[in-house]
Amino acid sequence: MSDKPILQAKEIIKKYRLGTQVVSVLNGINLEAYPGEVVSILGTSGCGKTTFLNIAAGLERATKGEIIIDGNYLNKISEKRMSSFRRKYIGFVFQLYNLIPSMNALENAVLPLVFEGAPPQEREKKGRELLKIMGLGDRLKHKPNEMSGGQRQRISLARAMINNPRIIFADEPTGNLDSRTTEEILDLLISTIRRNGQTLLMVTHDIEVARHGDRIIEMADGMIIGEINTGNRPLSVEKNSSKPG
Numbered sequence: 001m002s003d004k005p006i007l008q009a010k011e012i013i014k015k016y017r018l019g020t021q022v023v024s025v026l027n028g029i030n031l032e033a034y035p036g037e038v039v040s041i042l043g044t045s046g047c048g049k050t051t052f053l054n055i056a057a058g059l060e061r062a063t064k065g066e067i068i069i070d071g072n073y074l075n076k077i078s079e080k081r082m083s084s085f086r087r088k089y090i091g092f093v094f095q096l097y098n099l100i101p102s103m104n105a106l107e108n109a110v111l112p113l114v115f116e117g118a119p120p121q122e123r124e125k126k127g128r129e130l131l132k133i134m135g136l137g138d139r140l141k142h143k144p145n146e147m148s149g150g151q152r153q154r155i156s157l158a159r160a161m162i163n164n165p166r167i168i169f170a171d172e173p174t175g176n177l178d179s180r181t182t183e184e185i186l187d188l189l190i191s192t193i194r195r196n197g198q199t200l201l202m203v204t205h206d207i208e209v210a211r212h213g214d215r216i217i218e219m220a221d222g223m224i225i226g227e228i229n230t231g232n233r234p235l236s237v238e239k240n241s242s243k244p245g
Contacts, residue, residue: 005032006166006199007056012065014051014222025051027222029065033167038190038200038232040213048222049203050171056201057090057169058082070166087112091160093189095172097152099144099159105131105151106140109158116163130158134188150181157189161196168193170202174209186212 014026025048033039043049054060056067058074067074069089077085099108110118110127118126131140134154144152153173160168173189174182190212193200202213210216214233218226 004034006035006070007031007033007201008066008068009052009056010066010068012052012055012067013063014048014055014060015063025222026055026062029222029224031056031217031224033199033201035166035199036194036197037215038193038202038213040210040216041201041203041219042205042207042210042216043219044205047219049219052219053169053171053201053203057092057167058086059092083115087116087163087165089166091163091165091168093153093156093160093168093170093173095175097144097149097156099152099155101144104141104143105136105147105155108144108155109162111159112163126162127158130162131155133192134158148181149176150185153177153181153185154188157185157192161192161198164196165198167199167201170200172204173202174204174206182209 009029009031012026012029013024016023016025029052031039041049041053051060055062058067058077061075072085072089074082100111103111106124106127109131110123113123113126128137128140131137131154134157136151136154136158139147139151144155147155156173168189170189174185177185186209190200200213202209204210211230212232214230216228216230217224218228
């Protein structure tokens with residue numbers, strides 16, 4: 001594993017204004033993730049983990065602090081350039097799949113390549129190959145409503161990975177799946193990440209899901225309250241249970 005982080009979060013603060021009140025969601029998050037690493041972010045609903053994931057992926061802006069991806073400061077990237085930056089560096093897996101109902105599996109999977117302007121023949125070739133790896137080689141023309149939750153999430157994985165981005169962000173990727181399908185999806189996701197040397201940041205409320213990561217980052221009340229090395233992969237990072245001030 002590289003000694004240089006692919007992602008750095010420095011003192012991330014996020015506040016929202018609700019009427020006359022200001023609500024603090026993130027209170028100084030510091031985190032590094034490395035190439036080839038799987039990081040699980042564990043916490044209960046409302047702890048701020050999804051907000052942090054969205055900020056780290058460039059989907060939201062922090063109130064204060066910096067996100068740095070491969071030397072690029074996200075707060076210095078304009079909204080106009082952010083879309084092309086995300087296509088190069090970032091893949092996102094949503095809990096509710098976010099597939100387009102009118103499109104079939106292949107069309108959904110290759111959508112990022114459409115935005116890139118890739119030729120149709122190239123898009124179809126890449127999409128077919130990736131969906132075959134995902135176990136959907138015989139379901140290319142099926143639409144989301146003709147498929148199970150596990151199959152829909154496999155399409156979502158293919159869409160997130162089709163551009164071979166440096167980092168995959170996954171927001172409760174198995175939250176709507178049964179235990180057997182959860183294991184299948186996690187094994188598929190992590191094995192693909194390992195094979196491609198990518199980085200995975202995965203948000204979950206489930207400790208059993210979190211244990212698939214190399215590290216578990218525990219969050220509560222908008223702060224990191226602990227860090228556990230699971231032993232899945234040799235790391236220089238050891239358990240750190242100290243609470244930030």
